[in-house]
Amino acid sequence: MMDVYVDIIPKILPGAIITIQLLVASSCLALVIAFIAGLGRVSRFAVVRSLTSVYVELFRGTSLLVQMFFIFFALPAFGFQFSPFLAGVTALGLNYGAYGSEIVRGAILAIPNGQTEASIALNMTRWQRMRLVILPQAIRMMLPGFGNTSIELLKGTSLVSLITLTDLTYKGLMVQNTNISYTFPVFIVLLIMYFVIALPLIFGVRKLEKNASKGVVKA
Amino acid sequence: MGAIEKDLASKDSLSTLVRYENVTKRFGDIEVLKGVDLDIKPGEKVALIGPSGSGKTTIIRMLMTLEKPTSGVISMGGEPLWHKKSSSGKLVPADEKHLRRMRSDIGMVFQHFNLFPHMSILRNVTEAPIHVLGLSKEEARERAVDMLEKVGLGDKLDAYPEQLSGGQKQRVAIARAVVMRPKVMLFDEVTSALDPELVGEVLEVIKDLAKETDMAMILVTHEMDFARDVADRIVFLHDGQIEEQGTPQEVLENPSSERLQAFLSRFLRN
Ligand SMILES: Nc1ncnc2c1ncn2[C@@H]1O[C@H](COP(=O)(O)OP(=O)(O)OP(=O)(O)O)[C@@H](O)[C@H]1O
Ligand SMILES: [Mg+2]
Numbered sequence: 496m497m498d499v500y501v502d503i504i505p506k507i508l509p510g511a512i513i514t515i516q517l518l519v520a521s522s523c524l525a526l527v528i529a530f531i532a533g534l535g536r537v538s539r540f541a542v543v544r545s546l547t548s549v550y551v552e553l554f555r556g557t558s559l560l561v562q563m564f565f566i567f568f569a570l571p572a573f574g575f576q577f578s579p580f581l582a583g584v585t586a587l588g589l590n591y592g593a594y595g596s597e598i599v600r601g602a603i604l605a606i607p608n609g610q611t612e613a614s615i616a617l618n619m620t621r622w623q624r625m626r627l628v629i630l631p632q633a634i635r636m637m638l639p640g641f642g643n644t645s646i647e648l649l650k651g652t653s654l655v656s657l658i659t660l661t662d663l664t665y666k667g668l669m670v671q672n673t674n675i676s677y678t679f680p681v682f683i684v685l686l687i688m689y690f691v692i693a694l695p696l697i698f699g700v701r702k703l704e705k706n707a708s709k710g711v712v713k714a
Numbered sequence: 715m716g717a718i719e720k721d722l723a724s725k726d727s728l729s730t731l732v733r734y735e736n737v738t739k740r741f742g743d744i745e746v747l748k749g750v751d752l753d754i755k756p757g758e759k760v761a762l763i764g765p766s767g768s769g770k771t772t773i774i775r776m777l778m779t780l781e782k783p784t785s786g787v788i789s790m791g792g793e794p795l796w797h798k799k800s801s802s803g804k805l806v807p808a809d810e811k812h813l814r815r816m817r818s819d820i821g822m823v824f825q826h827f828n829l830f831p832h833m834s835i836l837r838n839v840t841e842a843p844i845h846v847l848g849l850s851k852e853e854a855r856e857r858a859v860d861m862l863e864k865v866g867l868g869d870k871l872d873a874y875p876e877q878l879s880g881g882q883k884q885r886v887a888i889a890r891a892v893v894m895r896p897k898v899m900l901f902d903e904v905t906s907a908l909d910p911e912l913v914g915e916v917l918e919v920i921k922d923l924a925k926e927t928d929m930a931m932i933l934v935t936h937e938m939d940f941a942r943d944v945a946d947r948i949v950f951l952h953d954g955q956i957e958e959q960g961t962p963q964e965v966l967e968n969p970s971s972e973r974l975q976a977f978l979s980r981f982l983r984n
Binding site: 609610612613614615616617618619620621623627628631632635 | 817890
């Protein structure tokens with residue numbers, strides 16, 4: 496009975512490395528995009544606001560899988576060739592960056608107006624107001640949301656198996672293909688491995704949620 | 715526009731620090747200020763009194779550039795605040811650069827303190843001197859500690875706003891505004907959000923400050939005794955217009971308008 500697991504776990508494990516690499520790389524990209532687009536959504540320039548909201552709605556409103564296919568299969572026709580890993584990271588980053596930008600926007604708008612007025616009265620520039628007063632408070636509120644989004648992102652990484660990346664899911668399907676009686680153990684192992692990778696994120700979010708309210712004005 | 719353009723570089727710009735000329739303000743359909751004319755001399759302490767909704771807050775928020783006047787001109791040191799002269803000499807709406815230059819002479823203390831909750835008390839007070847005035851950390855710290863000691867909070871430098879009482883918070887807010895050394899400081903009912911027993915300590919700090927500073931002050935207040943003590947002049951606002959003004963003696967002892975009399979008697983009764 497245990498032999499099965501001894502056999503399949505080493506075969507699946509290398510996929511976990513890929514999955515974790517994908518998770519880290521696309522979370523970083525998504526974070527950067529979330530801030531750029533989130534700040535864009537609250538820009539004082541209407542053009543910037545509309546452009547960023549078009550991006551956000553486009554990427555939230557269409558399927559991640561199709562976005563990934565588009566980048567990997569359709570863009571080469573226009574001369575943009577992506578490696579599977581880069582295509583995966585780009586699609587995941589753009590998609591979850593769109594969700595993340597809503598978190599950034601919401602947190603910025605949640606900071607009471609009195610904070611902005613006080614910084615105007617101290618004659619801070621627009622950027623100083625954002626950098627010194629609004630963002631430090633807003634970021635605390637964003638953290639739990641970012642944590643949840645990164646858990647979502649982890650689950651989203653399994654789609655890269657469909658653009659030939661040998662991640663956790665891909666490896667699992669390979670092993671399952673070789674021996675149909677492995678089906679049950681393979682998927683148990685997959686579920687546990689995804690959960691183990693998510694565990695630090697889950698605990699991180701718990702902790703952040705507790706701290707989120709500290710040091711922020713109660714409106 | 716004719717009225718706006720009339721002698722802006724007027725002769726008595728030296729004896730006038732702040733000037734409101736026929737300033738109106740509407741929010742949607744309601745006209746909140748109906749043509750306010752008001753001059754404030756350098757160093758002058760002016761108390762602004764009047765019933766709730768008469769437009770006191772709006773008057774000072776327009777000077778702090780938090781609210782834009784609908785018409786009329788507000789000037790600061792002879793220079794229009796919300797307008798600037800274009801190359802052709804016409805007055806055009808001010809840009810952020812102009813507003814920032816003008817704001818350096820204006821400071822404000824708010825009813826609800828608006829301290830920065832993520833910064834220590836010391837940093838609340840040093841942040842703008844460092845980033846806006848360009849002081850070194852040491853200079854800013856020296857200036858801040860000096861001022862915090864003056865308001866009786868020299869032992870709270872490392873505390874955070876949430877650890878302070880309302881009265882202490884408001885004294886920090888005063889210190890934070892004063893270290894910027896504006897020419898005019900605006901106070902918007904700075905004690906009305908405080909528990910009654912904390913009002914005194916804040917009013918004392920402002921009185922002391924008023925005595926020793928050559929900053930002009932505009933103080934919106936419902937505390938008549940305080941207004942009498944601190945102000946050179948009291949301005950009574952009613953329904954978006956200045957109804958009466960004069961020395962504390964004149965305004966509080968011998969009010970001439972019926973509205974002011976009614977306002978004061980309502981006050982003395984409760
Ligand atoms: N942002 C706003 N939008 C709409 N109406 C406003 C706004 N700000 C003020 N008002 C209205 O303008 C009028 C004057 O307000 P203001 O706050 O200047 O009065 P006030 O004299 O300071 O009153 P109080 O003593 O209650 O503080 C009020 O009727 C108020 O409801
Ligand atoms: Mg008011």
